[in-house]
Amino acid sequence: MTGKTGNAVLADRMNAAGLMQHELAARLNEHIERLTGRPGTIQDRHIRNYLTGRTRWPHSRQRQALEAEFGCTAEELGFVPRESSSSAAVRATPEDSVERRAFTTRAAVVAAGVVLPAARNSIGLSDVRRIDQALDALYQEENKLGGTSRIEGQFLGWMNHSLSLLNSGRASARVRSLLYATAANAASTAAWAALDSHHQQRAAQHLERAVTLAGLSGDPEAVHRAWNNVAMLAGQRGRPIEALHAAQAARDSGMARRDPLYASHAHVRIALSHARIRDKQPALRALGHAEDALARTDPAHRPTWLAYYDRAELHGLAGIVHQRLGRPEQAEARTHQALARLSPELTRNRVYYTAQLALAQLDQDDIEAACATADRALTTAGTAPGSHRISSLLDDFRRRLATHPSPLAREWLLHTTVEETAE
Numbered sequence: 001m002t003g004k005t006g007n008a009v010l011a012d013r014m015n016a017a018g019l020m021q022h023e024l025a026a027r028l029n030e031h032i033e034r035l036t037g038r039p040g041t042i043q044d045r046h047i048r049n050y051l052t053g054r055t056r057w058p059h060s061r062q063r064q065a066l067e068a069e070f071g072c073t074a075e076e077l078g079f080v081p082r083e084s085s086s087s088a089a090v091r092a093t094p095e096d097s098v099e100r101r102a103f104t105t106r107a108a109v110v111a112a113g114v115v116l117p118a119a120r121n122s123i124g125l126s127d128v129r130r131i132d133q134a135l136d137a138l139y140q141e142e143n144k145l146g147g148t149s150r151i152e153g154q155f156l157g158w159m160n161h162s163l164s165l166l167n168s169g170r171a172s173a174r175v176r177s178l179l180y181a182t183a184a185n186a187a188s189t190a191a192w193a194a195l196d197s198h199h200q201q202r203a204a205q206h207l208e209r210a211v212t213l214a215g216l217s218g219d220p221e222a223v224h225r226a227w228n229n230v231a232m233l234a235g236q237r238g239r240p241i242e243a244l245h246a247a248q249a250a251r252d253s254g255m256a257r258r259d260p261l262y263a264s265h266a267h268v269r270i271a272l273s274h275a276r277i278r279d280k281q282p283a284l285r286a287l288g289h290a291e292d293a294l295a296r297t298d299p300a301h302r303p304t305w306l307a308y309y310d311r312a313e314l315h316g317l318a319g320i321v322h323q324r325l326g327r328p329e330q331a332e333a334r335t336h337q338a339l340a341r342l343s344p345e346l347t348r349n350r351v352y353y354t355a356q357l358a359l360a361q362l363d364q365d366d367i368e369a370a371c372a373t374a375d376r377a378l379t380t381a382g383t384a385p386g387s388h389r390i391s392s393l394l395d396d397f398r399r400r401l402a403t404h405p406s407p408l409a410r411e412w413l414l415h416t417t418v419e420e421t422a423e
Contacts, residue, residue, distance in 0.1 A: 009078030180217035312341035
């Protein structure tokens with residue numbers, strides 16, 4: 001809350017995101033440019049004024065930028081509206097505020113009232129384009145490093161902004177459809193970020209919203225994305241049949257029927273779901289469909305959010321399919337191919353597949369190779385702070401290595417434990 005002691009809520013959110021004052025100022029200026037088309041002018045001193053409580057209620061554009069950055073309302077960031085500053089109510093904890101605003105329809109409506117300037121009376125394609133540009137930048141960041149709470153919050157902020165446009169002005173049927181689609185896509189990717197950091201309950205609530213918004217949009221791409229992430233969440237929760245059915249819904253969507261890239265994306269998700277229940281022939285058949293469809297795609301035309309899904313990614317996912325089916329030799333071969341083809345900037349994926357390779361080698365009792373591969377994964381993981389899925393994979397590797405009688409296994413576990421303790 002704000003006051004003589006300053007805005008502790010904002011300070012906590014900045015600390016959690018690892019943001020210094022100058023970094024937050026730069027990010028807010030980027031948000032302002034995306035929202036208005038003109039560069040922002042926020043400086044370090046503005047951030048200091050927020051933190052000390054000297055600025056209790058920022059100007060409209062500054063509030064919009066803050067809400068887009070942190071994915072919640074200005075009040076939930078510890079700011080006090082001028083009309084209520086003398087009688088501010090007792091606030092919930094930051095964690096409760098995040099839960100409340102991120103997962104309920106009521107929170108989205110509250111956010112809609114503060115994101116958009118009151119003077120707007122019409123909404124057009126330029127508004128949609130600005131949101132899409134902001135989302136594209138976030139997709140690229142998430143693809144490189146993985147899902148974080150900060151990125152999750154930013155996607156939710158843009159979802160709320162899209163909904164605020166729908167609730168605050170007049171728009172044509174086409175623009176309404178596009179805004180619902182952008183809101184659905186932002187919610188879907190927020191769910192993916194939550195999945196990547198193993199916050200399954202948050203992911204489920206984001207996805208419930210994404211499915212509803214995608215349905216309202218009538219956009220087949222938004223529907224495909226929502227069902228794909230529903231399949232991923234169900235798999236993480238140990239619900240393989242639900243995951244399979246969600247992947248089949250993505251395959252049967254209009255987008256997969258019209259574009260082989262989306263068809264391939266859905267088929268590989270089906271293969272992963274069948275492999276999870278050791279249903280070998282359907283898994284391999286779906287994997288073959290995924291490979292055939294991907295061979296028919298045009299690499300020059302793919303949306304930013306699917307830029308990661310290429311031949312390298314399909315090799316990596318195929319490796320997981322073979323690993324789940326108890327075929328570690330095939331899993332190792334496909335994962336090697338994935339790592340050889342993977343784009344250098346996709347750090348999160350490189351660490352993930354390196355860890356998968358170590359598991360495939362461990363399943364073949366190649367302890368020396370497995371430990372060396374795991375060392376590479378640990379070294380690279382320091383540059384990919386976002387993904388808790390990677391941490392889980394490496395923990396799984398340690399647990400399984402600990403049951404192996406090899407002295408080399410014990411030595412590796414000892415030296416990695418010592419290194420982590422020293423850090």
